[in-house]
Amino acid sequence: xxxxxxxxxxxxxxxxxxxxxxxxxxxxxxxxxxxxxxxxxxxxxxxxxxxxxxxxxxxxxxxxxxxxxxxxxxxxxxxxxxxxxxxxxxxxxxxxxxxxxxxxxxxxxxxxxxxxxxxxxxxxxxxxxxxxxxxxxxxxxxxxxxxxxxxxxxxxxxxxxxxxxxxxxxxxxxxxxxxxxxxxxxxxxxxxxxxxxxxxxxxxxxxxxxxxxxxxxxxxxxxxxxxxxxxxxxxxxxxxxxxxxxxxxxxxxxxxxxxxxxxxxxxxxxxxxxxxxxxxxxxxxxxxxxxxxxxxxxxxxxxxxxxxxxxxxxxxxxxxxxxxxxxxxxxxxxxxxxxxxxxxxxxxxxxxxxxxxxxxxxxxxxxxxxxxxxxxxxxxxxxxxxxxxxxxxxxxxxxxxxxxxxxxxxxxxxxxxxxxxxxxxxxxxxxxxxxxxxxxxxxxxxxxxxxxxxxxxxxx
Numbered sequence: 001x002x003x004x005x006x007x008x009x010x011x012x013x014x015x016x017x018x019x020x021x022x023x024x025x026x027x028x029x030x031x032x033x034x035x036x037x038x039x040x041x042x043x044x045x046x047x048x049x050x051x052x053x054x055x056x057x058x059x060x061x062x063x064x065x066x067x068x069x070x071x072x073x074x075x076x077x078x079x080x081x082x083x084x085x086x087x088x089x090x091x092x093x094x095x096x097x098x099x100x101x102x103x104x105x106x107x108x109x110x111x112x113x114x115x116x117x118x119x120x121x122x123x124x125x126x127x128x129x130x131x132x133x134x135x136x137x138x139x140x141x142x143x144x145x146x147x148x149x150x151x152x153x154x155x156x157x158x159x160x161x162x163x164x165x166x167x168x169x170x171x172x173x174x175x176x177x178x179x180x181x182x183x184x185x186x187x188x189x190x191x192x193x194x195x196x197x198x199x200x201x202x203x204x205x206x207x208x209x210x211x212x213x214x215x216x217x218x219x220x221x222x223x224x225x226x227x228x229x230x231x232x233x234x235x236x237x238x239x240x241x242x243x244x245x246x247x248x249x250x251x252x253x254x255x256x257x258x259x260x261x262x263x264x265x266x267x268x269x270x271x272x273x274x275x276x277x278x279x280x281x282x283x284x285x286x287x288x289x290x291x292x293x294x295x296x297x298x299x300x301x302x303x304x305x306x307x308x309x310x311x312x313x314x315x316x317x318x319x320x321x322x323x324x325x326x327x328x329x330x331x332x333x334x335x336x337x338x339x340x341x342x343x344x345x346x347x348x349x350x351x352x353x354x355x356x357x358x359x360x361x362x363x364x365x366x367x368x369x370x371x372x373x374x375x376x377x378x379x380x381x382x383x384x385x386x387x388x389x390x391x392x393x394x395x396x397x398x399x400x401x402x403x404x405x406x407x408x409x410x411x412x413x414x415x416x417x418x419x420x421x422x423x424x425x426x427x428x429x430x431x432x433x434x435x436x437x438x439x440x441x442x443x444x445x446x447x448x449x450x451x452x453x454x455x456x457x458x459x460x
Contacts, residue, residue, distance in 0.1 A: 147337075
């Protein structure tokens with residue numbers, strides 16, 4: 001595994017320190033521990049942390065403050081185990097605007113720094129960071145495989161059938177589809193408004209046509225009722241026939257001069273109420289049908305054209321709404337599948353984190369509902385308010401569970417000097433010894449002798 005083996009710089013009082021895959025730098029306050037970390041960072045990423053109360057500073061005039069004012073040449077370099085070198089240098093020869101020379105053959109990530117910044121963000125920021133560093137490219141592939149052929153076709157038509165090897169968050173895809181749903185609904189609303197404007201002020205039907213239209217309205221209302229209550233057109237006609245037959249039979253049995261008993265008329269009233277309820281049913285589907293019917297029966301040519309145009313607009317409205325509903329369901333399916341596979345990946349991640357965390361601190365747990373990390377104790381309590389040492393231990397364990405970069409170079413884990421006690425520091429070092437990443441720790445106290453770690457003692 002490629003890692004840093006030496007850092008040199010003339011930052012502050014000067015830096016020249018050996019490094020290994022697991023290094024702890026021990027020294028008193030102001031002995032130069034932070035200078036080593038700043039030297040590494042400047043050489044590798046062209047930035048410096050812990051300046052002016054900010055996480056990272058890239059501005060040249062701010063970076064210059066970490067160098068002695070008496071120097072005219074400023075540099076920081078890091079030698080790698082494969083012989084390559086990272087470097088940052090600047091020669092001031094009377095030109096205050098001169099730019100530094102930067103040499104970085106590949107990218108080395110400062111995992112704990114990135115992680116700490118992400119965990120201070122909102123839930124969306126944390127989720128995005130964890131997805132990119134934990135899930136890899138397998139989540140979208142699994143989500144895609146869980147979709148139907150029709151859903152695959154819909155994604156292709158939307159140009160969203162992404163390469164399944166890519167690290168794509170299904171939530172992003174679902175959000176893009178939801179945006180298209182809103183756009184379709186907006187277009188549908190425009191079509192409906194145009195249809196209404198075409199019909200505004202029209203009175204095209206004669207009394208005879210009004211009667212025909214009323215009859216058609218009843219028929220369509222019943223047909224619509226059938227969709228909702230199981231009352232089909234055939235059932236409707238059967239009820240009408242039953243009412244007619246029963247009424248005719250009662251007329252024959254009782255004639256005109258005898259009162260019909262209420263218990264015999266009650267079924268007729270009930271059937272009539274069912275028909276009445278069907279007739280008064282109204283929805284958007286019925287409006288579309290009635291416009292179409294009116295266009296067929298009106299005799300005024302101009303009005304007929306207006307109704308035909310309105311019918312076409314309503315048809316387009318219905319089509320757009322149908323497409324929007326299908327896409328809404330697709331977005332929901334993708335989101336649900338994505339959350340499932342994301343949560344499964346996070347469960348595996350939690351298990352990995354615990355392998356790099358001293359057991360006496362508790363078990364690492366991440367609440368996916370609030371996107372907050374903490375420690376779960378045997379009594380079931382979950383604490384997100386951690387001490388400085390606990391927080392650093394958790395962040396280092398989380399970073400250790402992240403995979404190695406594609407370049408093959410170890411990612412770097414660093415941590416601020418916190419109020420360690422000797423036992424906790426030593427336990428953390430033991431838990432982290434098998435981390436796949438390079439770790440550089442700083443401490444004011446000397447830890448126990450931990451196998452796999454090199455100790456650099458600063459005399460300053």
